[in-house]
Amino acid sequence: MLKKKRAGSKNGKQSTFAKLSIFQPNKYKFKKSCPLSLKGAPEVDYKNIRLLKKYMSENGKILPSRITNVCQKKQRELSLSIKQARNLALI
Amino acid sequence: MNLYEHTIVARQDTSPSQITQLTEKYSKIVEKNDGEIVQIENWGLINLAYEIKKNRKGTYIHFKIKGNGQLVKDLESNEIIDKNLLRYMTIRVKKFDLKNNYFTKSEEFEKKENDRRY
Numbered sequence: 001m002l003k004k005k006r007a008g009s010k011n012g013k014q015s016t017f018a019k020l021s022i023f024q025p026n027k028y029k030f031k032k033s034c035p036l037s038l039k040g041a042p043e044v045d046y047k048n049i050r051l052l053k054k055y056m057s058e059n060g061k062i063l064p065s066r067i068t069n070v071c072q073k074k075q076r077e078l079s080l081s082i083k084q085a086r087n088l089a090l091i
Numbered sequence: 092m093n094l095y096e097h098t099i100v101a102r103q104d105t106s107p108s109q110i111t112q113l114t115e116k117y118s119k120i121v122e123k124n125d126g127e128i129v130q131i132e133n134w135g136l137i138n139l140a141y142e143i144k145k146n147r148k149g150t151y152i153h154f155k156i157k158g159n160g161q162l163v164k165d166l167e168s169n170e171i172i173d174k175n176l177l178r179y180m181t182i183r184v185k186k187f188d189l190k191n192n193y194f195t196k197s198e199e200f201e202k203k204e205n206d207r208r209y
Contacts, residue, residue, distance in 0.1 A: 046182070047193045088098060088180055089139040089149065 034071035036078075044077040046084035049091060056082065060091065093183055095156045095163060099170060100178040103136065103148040113175060114152055117166060124165055126158030129187060134194040143177045151194070155187050 134151035
């Protein structure tokens with residue numbers, strides 16, 4: 001848990017997920033469910049740049065799943081499609 | 092028969108007539124190999140994320156193709172020697188996603204708005 005907090009505050013201003021900080025209410029800190037396996041969640045695809053950018057840092061690195069709470073299966077899909085989009089110079 | 096998504100990136104200074112020529116050329120190759128083109132999308136001129144061969148922009152053409160593996164081999168062997176192209180990529184998919192168009196103009200506008208918000 002400590003680790004999670006630190007990683008969140010370190011990334012700070014950079015991405016949307018890093019808004020998790022110690023000062024926010026509890027419901028954000030303990031949010032555990034994967035945002036991509038919910039009902040009605042968008043499908044991971046290399047063409048959907050808007051979605052992929054949410055799971056990347058400002059410098060174009062893939063964010064680890066312990067920060068974004070993405071489940072293992074979706075994280076694999078994400079990393080594959082991010083790499084495909086990089087090859088086409090979309091990201 | 093497999094389903095493929097095939098994307099090619101043309102150089103920034105290709106004229107529109109050249110681009111129609113390119114699409115015709117590669118759709119002919121598909122037809123020659125008993126393939127079937129389900130959809131062709133022209134994404135237009137898009138800023139590249141990084142420079143490729145001193146190009147800052149590229150024209151993207153996206154094919155959705157039904158065919159066998161030999162077709163892909165033939166396509167790619169033709170594309171690798173094409174001087175007008177910067178990149179190509181083929182991906183096998185289980186089913187086509189014909190609903191979503193991620194590269195229409197209105198989407199781009201929304202994207203910019205969202206970026207500002209963050």
